[in-house]
Amino acid sequence: MISIGREFASKDISVTGRDLHEFAAGLYPICRSITGDGIRETLRQIKERIPLDIVEVPTGTKVFDWTVPKEWNIRDAYIADPNGNRIVDFQHSNLHVVNYSAPLCATLPLNELKEHLHTIPEHPDWIPYRTSYYKENWGFCLSHRQMQSLAEGDYKVCIESSLIDGHLSYGECYLAGRSDHEVLISVHACHPSLANDNLSGLTVATALAEFLVGRDLRYSYRFLFLPGTIGAITWLARNREKTERVRHGLVLTCIGDGGGFHYKKSRRGNAEIDRAAAHVMRHCGEPSETLDFSPYGYDERQYCSPGFNLPVGCLMRSVWGTFSEYHTSADNLDFIRPEQLARSTQLCASILDVLEGNRSYVNQNPCCEPQLGKRNLYRSTGGESIDIEINARLWVLNFSDGEHDLLDIAERSGLPFMVIQDAAQLLLESGLLAEALTTR
Numbered sequence: 001m002i003s004i005g006r007e008f009a010s011k012d013i014s015v016t017g018r019d020l021h022e023f024a025a026g027l028y029p030i031c032r033s034i035t036g037d038g039i040r041e042t043l044r045q046i047k048e049r050i051p052l053d054i055v056e057v058p059t060g061t062k063v064f065d066w067t068v069p070k071e072w073n074i075r076d077a078y079i080a081d082p083n084g085n086r087i088v089d090f091q092h093s094n095l096h097v098v099n100y101s102a103p104l105c106a107t108l109p110l111n112e113l114k115e116h117l118h119t120i121p122e123h124p125d126w127i128p129y130r131t132s133y134y135k136e137n138w139g140f141c142l143s144h145r146q147m148q149s150l151a152e153g154d155y156k157v158c159i160e161s162s163l164i165d166g167h168l169s170y171g172e173c174y175l176a177g178r179s180d181h182e183v184l185i186s187v188h189a190c191h192p193s194l195a196n197d198n199l200s201g202l203t204v205a206t207a208l209a210e211f212l213v214g215r216d217l218r219y220s221y222r223f224l225f226l227p228g229t230i231g232a233i234t235w236l237a238r239n240r241e242k243t244e245r246v247r248h249g250l251v252l253t254c255i256g257d258g259g260g261f262h263y264k265k266s267r268r269g270n271a272e273i274d275r276a277a278a279h280v281m282r283h284c285g286e287p288s289e290t291l292d293f294s295p296y297g298y299d300e301r302q303y304c305s306p307g308f309n310l311p312v313g314c315l316m317r318s319v320w321g322t323f324s325e326y327h328t329s330a331d332n333l334d335f336i337r338p339e340q341l342a343r344s345t346q347l348c349a350s351i352l353d354v355l356e357g358n359r360s361y362v363n364q365n366p367c368c369e370p371q372l373g374k375r376n377l378y379r380s381t382g383g384e385s386i387d388i389e390i391n392a393r394l395w396v397l398n399f400s401d402g403e404h405d406l407l408d409i410a411e412r413s414g415l416p417f418m419v420i421q422d423a424a425q426l427l428l429e430s431g432l433l434a435e436a437l438t439t440r
């Protein structure tokens, strides 16, 4: 029986974690945005690990109520003080420039310059991350401490960017399974040097896809690496017919920090993915919490918009927007941890195990308990204690009425899904269970 989660758990977590963190570190310096060469280079590096189609959608393409914007690229940007010293330098941190800043070269007095400067007074040493995608503007981000130190005088500002007709790029990795029913895994890939918000999701999704390549899978898997919001909207607009195949989905974001797990339910609230994620988190040995759906967040907003209402939830560690490092230079490679990245990947693999293995069965001997002893079913198969294994077999037999799937039984019994699934497999082999006809 396939057990992606168990196989993943058998790997050395420190080796897996180091690999994930190194991959994130390689992507970290790239100046990504919702379009342009930064996201293209990111997709190229992902493509070195997994089969990936890179799709280019022209500027001006209508996607539902939105339009694919002009493509943005940047070579250099700086502020020079009255003595000509580069005091804010894009080459030191790509967060220094408001993402999507229009090109500019000008000399301004300090008071005018300050209208275009962004800082975080509560964290005076951090650089904020700011964007201006849909309103043409320009600006710089710097530490509050540095801004306070600026003397009066004329400052030269230079932004060597381009904002011209081009393309929006996204990456799509499709792994065909036995069914054309799909599991959708979606991550945003549009933030520059930010680690938890952006790179953690990218690395975990890439590792999952890498792990699934070449396997015999029940479902087909579609991994999307997209610019946030506009990328998901673009994909949905171009792939409306494919959305009917999506049976389960996850948006992954902010999944590498030291916090416990948070799963935000799909708009449906009781989709199988919602139950599977909650179940796996309950048994994962780390703190976890399930959150109700809200129409604000990452790309689950688009997948769960009423015209689609797909069964897509969002898995995080710390919830976006709630940790002080969010959208600042402090969301760096030290903020994400190798072990947490590896454990997040393992948790995702365990959720996929539930989706792959969840089925309904029918007890073939429903009138009173079958006699387990004479069928040699009063024995341990070695994974758990004999009591737990027998208990699981009794739960499976009792609730296998075609109405309850294995995940229902795992939830009602309080036992981990894999223990219930092992019991069902043994009972199936012994002839005491048959697969319910409704299961696909």
Ligand SMILES: [Zn+2]
Pocket: 191, 197, 327
């Ligand atoms: Zn963000």
